[in-house]
Amino acid sequence: MKRFIQATLVLLSSCLLILESGCVLLPENNMIEEITPIIFWSVQEAEDGKITISTLVPPLIKEKKRVLNLKVSLINEGNKGFNLNYHNELKAGQIRLLLVDEAYAKRGLTRLINTVLTDPNISQRLYLVVTKGDFNEFLAKHLDETDNIDYYIYRMFKHYEKKKQGEITVVNLHQFMKMLYSQVSDPQLPVFRAAGDQFLYEGTAFFDQDTMVAEIRGKDDQINQLLYRDRFVRYLVLPELSVTLGHIRAHTRKKLTPDLSSLSIEIDVKGRINELDSLARIEDNYQFAALSQKIERYLEENVISLLSQMQKLQIDPLQIGALTAKPFSRPITRDTWDRHWSTMKINVKVRLHLEPLTKVK
Amino acid sequence: MTAISLEALKQRLALMEDAEIIDRETTNGLRLTFIYLETLIDQERLNESILEPVVRSFQSSVEKSLTTVKMNRLSNLEQALQYLMMGSVLVHDSSSARWHAIMLPNSLTRSIETSETETIMFGPKDSFSEQLEQNILLIRRRLPLTALKTERFSVGSLTQTTVVLMYIDGLINPEFVTIAKKKLSSIDFDIFLDSSHIAAFMEDHYHSIFPQYLQTDRPDSCAYALGIGKLVILVNNTPFALIAPITLFHLFQSPEDYINRWLVASFLRPLRYLSFLLSITLIPLYVALTTHHYQMLPLQILYVFIESRSKLPLSPFWEAFFILITLEIMKEASLRMPTKTSQNLGVIGGIVIGQAAVEAGFASKVLIVLAGISAISNFLVPNYLVTKSSLLLQFMFLILSSYLGVPGILLGLVGMIAHLNGLTSLKQPYLAPVSPFYWRDWVDLFVRGPLHAMRIRPEALRPLIKYRISRRRK
Numbered sequence: 001m002k003r004f005i006q007a008t009l010v011l012l013s014s015c016l017l018i019l020e021s022g023c024v025l026l027p028e029n030n031m032i033e034e035i036t037p038i039i040f041w042s043v044q045e046a047e048d049g050k051i052t053i054s055t056l057v058p059p060l061i062k063e064k065k066r067v068l069n070l071k072v073s074l075i076n077e078g079n080k081g082f083n084l085n086y087h088n089e090l091k092a093g094q095i096r097l098l099l100v101d102e103a104y105a106k107r108g109l110t111r112l113i114n115t116v117l118t119d120p121n122i123s124q125r126l127y128l129v130v131t132k133g134d135f136n137e138f139l140a141k142h143l144d145e146t147d148n149i150d151y152y153i154y155r156m157f158k159h160y161e162k163k164k165q166g167e168i169t170v171v172n173l174h175q176f177m178k179m180l181y182s183q184v185s186d187p188q189l190p191v192f193r194a195a196g197d198q199f200l201y202e203g204t205a206f207f208d209q210d211t212m213v214a215e216i217r218g219k220d221d222q223i224n225q226l227l228y229r230d231r232f233v234r235y236l237v238l239p240e241l242s243v244t245l246g247h248i249r250a251h252t253r254k255k256l257t258p259d260l261s262s263l264s265i266e267i268d269v270k271g272r273i274n275e276l277d278s279l280a281r282i283e284d285n286y287q288f289a290a291l292s293q294k295i296e297r298y299l300e301e302n303v304i305s306l307l308s309q310m311q312k313l314q315i316d317p318l319q320i321g322a323l324t325a326k327p328f329s330r331p332i333t334r335d336t337w338d339r340h341w342s343t344m345k346i347n348v349k350v351r352l353h354l355e356p357l358t359k360v361k
Numbered sequence: 362m363t364a365i366s367l368e369a370l371k372q373r374l375a376l377m378e379d380a381e382i383i384d385r386e387t388t389n390g391l392r393l394t395f396i397y398l399e400t401l402i403d404q405e406r407l408n409e410s411i412l413e414p415v416v417r418s419f420q421s422s423v424e425k426s427l428t429t430v431k432m433n434r435l436s437n438l439e440q441a442l443q444y445l446m447m448g449s450v451l452v453h454d455s456s457s458a459r460w461h462a463i464m465l466p467n468s469l470t471r472s473i474e475t476s477e478t479e480t481i482m483f484g485p486k487d488s489f490s491e492q493l494e495q496n497i498l499l500i501r502r503r504l505p506l507t508a509l510k511t512e513r514f515s516v517g518s519l520t521q522t523t524v525v526l527m528y529i530d531g532l533i534n535p536e537f538v539t540i541a542k543k544k545l546s547s548i549d550f551d552i553f554l555d556s557s558h559i560a561a562f563m564e565d566h567y568h569s570i571f572p573q574y575l576q577t578d579r580p581d582s583c584a585y586a587l588g589i590g591k592l593v594i595l596v597n598n599t600p601f602a603l604i605a606p607i608t609l610f611h612l613f614q615s616p617e618d619y620i621n622r623w624l625v626a627s628f629l630r631p632l633r634y635l636s637f638l639l640s641i642t643l644i645p646l647y648v649a650l651t652t653h654h655y656q657m658l659p660l661q662i663l664y665v666f667i668e669s670r671s672k673l674p675l676s677p678f679w680e681a682f683f684i685l686i687t688l689e690i691m692k693e694a695s696l697r698m699p700t701k702t703s704q705n706l707g708v709i710g711g712i713v714i715g716q717a718a719v720e721a722g723f724a725s726k727v728l729i730v731l732a733g734i735s736a737i738s739n740f741l742v743p744n745y746l747v748t749k750s751s752l753l754l755q756f757m758f759l760i761l762s763s764y765l766g767v768p769g770i771l772l773g774l775v776g777m778i779a780h781l782n783g784l785t786s787l788k789q790p791y792l793a794p795v796s797p798f799y800w801r802d803w804v805d806l807f808v809r810g811p812l813h814a815m816r817i818r819p820e821a822l823r824p825l826i827k828y829r830i831s832r833r834r835k
Contacts, residue, residue, distance in 0.1 A: 007779075011776055032666055033667065039660065151660065
């Protein structure tokens with residue numbers, strides 16, 4: 001009996017210790033039938049420096065849905081306002097998507113990112129997206145009981161993020177934050193357009209620190225995806241050459257000269273010809289080599305044009321500046337890097353390794 | 362010590378309608394008195410092998426007339442009564458004024474049947490019965506060794522239950538025998554009807570919900586235990602023997618583990634540990650997640666949970682509490698119900714409590730599924746006593762999870778492991794070979810290694826003969 005009393009005392013005192021030491025185990029009521037865990041916030045710019053924040057409730061239950069909209073100055077003001085407008089408490093613990101309007105992104109995202117980052121409830125596995133068009137109108141068209149559009153959009157990002165499926169750019173909060181607070185690199189985000197009841201992928205937005213400065217689409221977007229950490233692209237459509245390359249993997253070697261005057265990039269592109277809309281007879285060795293060469297030159301030109309666009313904007317979404325980091329040396333400052341980067345000479349060499357799908361003579 | 366006399370015996374046997382006192386005179390005039398309880402002895406054998414030979418005998422004393430039966434000379438009344446109550450016939454030879462006892466117990470018993478509590482698909486099917494001698498025989502057949510010792514004890518002031526301590530001399534750690542003998546001799550109580558009563562008096566920690574003696578009715582389990590250096594306690598009038606010392610991990614081992622292919626057995630054993638853990642923490646985890654940690658659920662599952670919980674009147678804790686209590690009521694009912702009516706229980710349990718509770722909005726579908734998984738996984742543990750005690754653990758975890766969420770469950774697990782670490786069975790650590798650590802015993806712990814690899818007996822038991830193989834490399 002004595003031992004039992006001792007054990008009970010030890011257990012009780014350890015419970016109290018945990019509770020009192022600030023690690024409060026029961027800070028709030030999270031009973032799932034009494035709360036509404038929302039899965040996205042959409043932030044748009046409004047007049048007089050304010051923002052409009054919207055979300056969809058209830059997020060999951062098969063009930064009639066409602067779009068909640070509030071014009072506020074601070075994000076959490078919106079969060080509080082939602083609670084006053086809705087019968088359940090809205091919880092941000094399951095938030096997975098942060099959709100930011102293009103106009104707001106052009107003003108700078110630091111404030112928004114900092115707010116989201118400092119909230120202990122919000123996970124860093126939160127997808128950031130730049131939206132164009134009227135996203136609220138898009139939501140309004142998906143208020144059916146069976147239509148969990150917010151959930152489907154989240155699943156879409158999750159799908160493309162996993163195993164790097166190679167179709168769209170996917171960036172989560174953690175990756176964005178890392179680029180944002182890096183000395184020399186800049187973040188990038190996917191851009192979607194809400195048009196009627198459709199949500200269409202447009203391309204990738206480039207940021208100068210926290211401000212959106214440019215957007216690339218189509219072929220440029222695909223090349224950017226290829227260069228960004230040796231990515232995989234399912235289809236590289238090259239309409240000018242009437243060719244579609246499929247299952248492309250790029251292995252990129254970037255090299256900076258010690259004086260930062262030139263950058264040489266060697267790209268080994270592996271893939272296969274998926275579609276050919278020309279009279280080129282690729283079963284013929286000569287014609288096949290000619291086509292390969294044509295594609296190589298074309299890719300080289302496009303990579304150079306994409307990089308020079310970045311140079312012009314003095315941004316570095318491909319983290320080329322990271323190559324300057326060396327052990328036991330001081331990291332390069334932003335100003336120095338920008339100065340060198342904007343005038344840097346770029347040499348690109350693309351080597352195409354096409355898988356022979358047919359018997360080549 | 363009172364001297365034996367016919368009057369004293371008659372006085373003690375007064376008002377016992379099955380007591381018989383008969384007088385016989387032999388051919389040469391010897392007067393003999395036979396006293397016995399007709400319900401306790403074998404009447405047929407009495408007539409055939411005692412009364413008939415004695416009456417026809419020309420010998421001068423009863424010892425000379427009955428040379429084929431074992432006769433015990435009696436010296437006092439207490440001894441005589443003890444023999445009488447064990448199924449002996451007391452014989453009084455008037456010429457020599459001597460008393461003898463001849464054991465003729467009624468061998469009424471059931472046949473050797475299949476174990477119902479520890480069923481296995483393959484392997485030996487016989488199990489112990491209520492008769493002690495038969496049980497000893499079943500073990501002796503498996504271990505034909507003179508080193509297999511059987512020491513008798515008698516416990517219980519009313520039941521006078523015979524308890525037999527079995528061990529292999531020269532193999533078992535003598536410390537176990539000493540402790541067991543000491544514990545058995547110090548038992549002081551009146552009624553012992555089952556080996557669990559003996560275990561209750563021999564356990565080091567009788568407040569714990571974990572059994573410290575393994576109860577089994579399988580002779581093969583007992584033989585294996587004896588062979589690896591444990592002792593077995595057989596109790597008269599119960600088919601359940603006790604095996605000691607044991608550890609927590611023994612409760613998860615089944616005789617079938619050694620019959621299955623080792624890879625199969627190694628897959629099944631961790632499954633049992635997992636299912637035990639599931640049975641005690643699955644529903645508490647549901648309560649913790651739905652009450653405190655909605656963030657931890659993947660969105661897809663959160664969707665299902667909110668959907669199923671959105672219209673329920675009870676909080677997750679009370680919902681789980683009522684479902685668990687109902688489940689236990691059903692389990693208990695199925696044990697006590699007559700076999701013919703047990704079909705109704707399935708119908709009531711399945712339809713009324715399962716489907717109707719969900720439709721009526723008393724419980725969520727998710728919880729019913731989890732309760733089902735938890736109840737089924739509970740039965741994967743071969744030991745029935747653990748199955749029963751896990752219920753209490755489940756409620757403890759339920760309360761902790763409802764107040765403290767997942768940290769509560771972790772706190773409970775830490776508490777449970779601390780408690781287990783403090784337990785002992787026959788003064789031996791209950792968590793060996795994990796704590797204290799004996800790495801060689803791990804070959805038969807969470808996995809069941811191939812028999813070829815089990816070359817040594819468990820080190821935690823410190824047996825006198827370490828190796829199980831006779832020819833080993835120098």
